[in-house]
Amino acid sequence: MNWFFLCQILILVRFTLLLTLTKKKTQMDKNTKVHTKENHGSGHIIQSLIVNMLIAVSKGVAAFMTGSGAMLAETIHSSADCANQGLLLLGVKQAQQPADDKHPFGYGKSVYFWSFMVAMLLFSIGGMFSIYEGIHKFNSPEPVENIAWGIGVLVFAIALEGYATYSNIVEINKRRGNGGFINYLRNTKDSDLIVVFGENGAAVFGLFLALIAMMATYYTGDGRYDALGSLAIGVVLILVAIFLAIEVKSLLIGESADPIIMHTINDIIKKDSNITELINCRTIQQGPGEVLVCVKIKCKPNLDTQTISTLINSFETTLRAKRPEAKWIYVEPDLQEWKAG
Helix, strand or coil, X not given: CCHHHHHHHHHHHHHHHXXXXXXXXXXXXHHCCCCCCCCCCCHHHHHHHHHHHHHHHHHHHHHHHHCCHHHXXXXXXXXXXXXXXXXXXXXXXXXXXXXXXXXXXXXXXXXXXXXXXXXXXXXXXXXXHHXXXXXXXXXXXCCCCCHHHHHHHHHHHHHHHHHHHHHHHHHHHHHHCCCCHHHHHHHCCCHHHHHHHHXXXXXXXXXXXXXXXXXXXXXXXXXXXXXXXXXXXXXXXXXXXXXXXXXXXXXXXXXXXXXHHHHHHHHHHHHCCCEEEEEXXXXXXXXCCEEEEXXXXXXXXXXXHHHHHHHHHHHHHHHHHHCCCEEEEEEEECCCCEECC
């Protein structure tokens, strides 16, 4: 098959996916502005998976045609990305299972577990193997052949991965609101989106490194430049994997929910004349769009049990209406003087 015809197919597939997913995302935004389990879609993962499969095949062909170690490292990178995105899809599917007796708070953290596994695979299969290939090529340098294949694959892969990264940035900007971009990356609860963004960003950077290494090897005739490119790609993948592992580990252990929930709780308490103080509040992110809330409040003295019961029910209803991600809410009134109802 003619290479440029193949690239045209890749671009058509890419933009068809983007248009379809954009329409779905736009419809979702019209229906809701709250990030809950129900609107936590996997569209961005499926999009990246299909395109990375096509890119991995094209890179593999180019690696065979050119004999480039950097191109082989990129082939391994894209193949690892495909496996990673498959694991993320598995995590998203498992997280949607309803709660049961064995897991009373649901399976939401499955996404975090598989996201952590992705970071480990990116470190081992992607990073370490690329470094191994770089060392091997450095000790036994070989010339790069059929450079047109390599450059063609890399340029179009940069375009595709670049657009994927851009679409991830657009999605992140929608979710972060007025917060800073870096702050969102460090504090977000959407591990799957951050993992896909990290993979795509690393892919773009790695592709540029592979392109520079391949051209340097071709024009100088020194195969060690190609080996250095493979080593650099491996280092980039390892650094990204470490960052992702650190961020996801916090969610996996148990991280507090978005501060906006605390702000909402304070607003509700201020408007209820029977609540005098918020004594304590603990939140745990149980999964994307799923939060456990435990609150202890001080009520006015001499309230009867019926009034306290109504107060608690009203508090839970109001909080769920404003923050649907608060799936489990436990409210404990502080024991003071109160009357039996």
